[in-house]
Amino acid sequence: MWFIQPKQDYIPEIPWKHADEPAVMAWQIRARNYDTSGSNFSLVVMALISLGVGYFGFHIASLAEGALPVSLVVGGGMFLILILLSMSITHHSTILVYRFTETLAEEYSWKPQEAAAASFLKWSAIILLPIVGVLILMDPSLVIAGIGPLGMGLMAGMMGAKKSDNEHHPLDWRKTDKIYLYPGREIIGLNIPWYSPDLDKMMPRGVRQIYCKKGELEEVLNFFTTRLPEIDVVEEKFFL
Incomplete structure (x- = not known):
């Protein structure tokens, strides 16, 4: 999220074009570099849609299997995937790294939300898969419950394959x-x-x-x- 500031020190790793000039100040920050008012409204709408889709998945799983744990996994998994995707669209953040000298400044920036979302989906799938596996061993008919974590893992792999492009702006x-x-x-x-x-x-x-x-x-x-x-x-x- 935008309020989680990067702990890694990127400043020494940036290929500054004017590294020969001594820096007066330099810092890095993760921020939402856009007007957030419209994004907040969009997220509310998307959250309601995600909740509706999650309830639909819960209802369908209940009709198909009837087991409450399966319904919760399917409905909750669909809601988590959609709300995460919605937030990555409406409330994306950017890591900005600044370096100022006495004559000029440089700014490097990139959007890390793809990696963060992929990490979240990966660990969610890792946590959910053993739970679903136990449920399937207890009742093989609950195999439908594997759709949620498997879908998360697949999406994490697809998102992890993408790399954000760095942008450089002299000032x-x-x-x-x-x-x-x-x-x-x-x-x-x-x-x-x-x-x-x-x-x-x-x-x-x-x-x-x-x-x-x-x-x-x-x-x-x-x-x-x-x-x-x-x-x-x-x-x-x-x-x-």
Whole structure:
């Protein structure tokens, strides 16, 4: 989930393009780098759908086998798979790694939810398979209960085969002409004018988001304000 911060130190492993310049500060964070209001509503809808599908599986298993443990495994397995897939779609998170020097900055990012979801499904299947195996030994007609954990294991294998692509974004923070503080979130926005080749002119607005770790926003903000003392700092929402 987005609130589980990465424990592995990725900073030394990143192939920084400007590693020859000494870093003033560097950090990593896992965050949802988008507007979450629409995602929250979508998740509620998907949760209701997942609950309905889980109940449908529970009901069908009850009619087919009649055993409560089998019905719970089938219905619960279907619900867990669907809700996990829904969350990976509506509330995906991104790991962002920043490195700032006195002249520029770099950001590497990637989405780890596929690996996290695959791990969850794998361990769920490992835990459920022995339970289902015991049930099948007690009553061979309960073989239908193996659909849930086997499906989880298959999905874990498919998701584990995928690798998230890394994204690299250079950032010339010295060109910032306005600094934004996003209300209610520890995000700093740097407005950096940029050249549009399609329009063949400079675009005055181009906000780059900087996601700060909890409690460290002031430290990051101080980095900019001490080096860009003439730039205005405003508390205002901007496009994520």
